[in-house]
Amino acid sequence: MGGLRTAESLRRFGYSGDITIVGGEKHLPYNRPPLSKDLLAQGKDFDAVAFPIKDSELKAEFILADPATSLSCHEKRIYLASGRNLEYDYLVAATGLRSRQMHFPNNLKLGRYNLRTFDDAKAIGAAATPEKKVVILGAGFIGLELAATLRTLGCSVAIVALEAIPLSPILGDDFGLAVQKRHEKEGVQFHLNRSVQDLIGDQRISGVLLSDGEILECDLLIEAVGSQTNTEWLEGNNLEMGNGVLTDNSLRAMRIDKSRVEDLFVVGDIARFPYLNIALPARRIEHWNIPVECGKRVGREISAIEGSESSSEFKQGEHFNPLPSFWSDQFSISILSYGEPKIADTISLLEGSLDSEFIFEYRREGSVVAVAGIGMRRKISALREEIRL
Amino acid sequence: MIKIQVDMEKCQHYGQCVYEAPNIFQLNSEDKLEYIATADDAELNNVKEAADVCPMQAITIVQ
Incomplete structure (x- = not known):
């Protein structure tokens, strides 16, 4: 989405050069919020989540199912998994996140799920038929939305999470408790202050062992325990990494030596960008509207450098300061x-x-x-x- | 003139569009989305922004 929004913004502000959008998934860009809700509940297909793309306006080449594996800032070239390589004048890194994977002593695979991609959602939708017992690991937004959707579909749902109150690290105790109570009223069970210590079963998961010794039976285990940044391909260029990529005020990547890379922009979940008014270190924000805002800004910035965007209301290098927003529907x-x-x-x-x-x-x-x-x-x-x- | 369509099956009334195109989109007193279905060309960019920021991608523009 970040890549698509950047390309759209480039065209909107008059950029006339070639645009190539490279992605690791086999699908064209699509909208993720419905994956945990409508898509699962109503078994919809890819068309229901695909972003509309106007080829005649976008004039971009898509390279799909071929993730970038490395970058040479010096050569201005990226290398893809297929062995192909591409030269660039400007590079926009918008590779986003992947689900964090847990590792257990009895590390079974069958019956375990994550939710990040369209294919993940289809797999859960196919497995989570009514009456199935589902354990969800993690009480963040994805965990809670999944709990609500699967409960509504007729599954029995238990949530296991390390925190004492769901969502409390994000929204506070009172807010989190209000959400928890409504889930409980709908029949979702919470096992808080606990973790999953091990999986039970031979080839397919049949239960989980909690840290306090309790055993929960389950047909599906869904791990919703956060994400990792897809930034390995950027390594080796002396960029300031560790938690996404540090950027300056205009979303250009920063090097360890505090110089900036003029032609490398970072967009969306992987961008660690500075505050304007708050005395805190730069942060990453994993909300849906951030890649939208980043893409819009970067497309405009590049168009301004190239001279096609010369509107007086846009100042190159102005501090990028989007208003983060999130929303969530549960029951x-x-x-x-x-x-x-x-x-x-x-x-x-x-x-x-x-x-x-x-x-x-x-x-x-x-x-x-x-x-x-x-x-x-x-x-x-x-x-x-x-x-x- | 532009024509604006909102797929009310998809719309979850989050109101993100309201901020981008306040002349076109509003949340009513019951927090439900209301919108004007036709608008002057001058609103095109605002409505495009509104369509982009819609989490459910429910807004389409017919020119």
Whole structure:
């Protein structure tokens, strides 16, 4: 998505050079939010999630199922898994994330799932028939959305997570507890403050052993325990890596020696970009709207360098400062957030009550860094103006 | 003129479009999306932005 949005932005701002979009998956770019919801619940097909692409406007070449394996910034060339290589004037790194994989002593494969790609969602959809017992490892957004979707499909669902309250590291204890209670009312079981120590079964998983000795039977284990950045291919170029790729204010990659790479931009989940107003180190943000915003910006920046974008309202190198946003639907719960709630030092209930709809405000050193709530979307949206990041 | 279509089967009323094209999209008092189905060409870029930021990709533009 980050790559597609960058290409669209390049064309929109008049860039007339060649554009090649390289991807590791066999599919054209598609929208991931429905994977844990509609796609599973309604068994929809790829067309339901594919991004519309206007070939006549985009004029881009797609190379699919052929991931980049290495880069030489010096030669301005990338190398692909097939052995092919491509020369570039500008490179946009938008390789995103993959699911983190757990490793167990009895490391069975059959019956284990992740959710990141379209193919992952189809595999879960095919296996999670009604009455199946599902254990979900992880109580973040993907874990909770999957729990709601699979419960609605008639599976029995148990969530195992290390934290004491789901979502509390992101949205705070009170918010997380409100979400947990509604899941419990729908029949989702929580096993919190615990981890999965081992898997039970011969060839196919039949249960999990928890860290407190309890055994949960299961037909499917879904691991929703976060992700890893797809950045190995960028190694060897003295870039400041470790957690994604550090960028400057304009999303250009930074080297270890603090110089920047003029022709390498980083977009989306893998970009670790600096704050404008907050005295905290640069951060990565894994929200859907970030690759959209990054792509738009980078396409415009490159067009400006090339001279096709000369609008007075755009300043090259201006500090990139998007407003992060996320949303999540679980049963009848609809969560909406603007800003970065997890950097707050003070959380207060602004409106509503915890057993129905509500809005929390998140402040850091006195200024508002996020607003988030359940329901009340119009009011939450109106408050986004208050946020300063 | 441009014609705007929102697939209400897909729309989850997140309201991300409202910020990009406030003349076209609004959340009503029940937090449901309402929109104007035709607009002046001057709104085209705003509506394109709105279509891009829609998490459910429910907005299409017919020129």
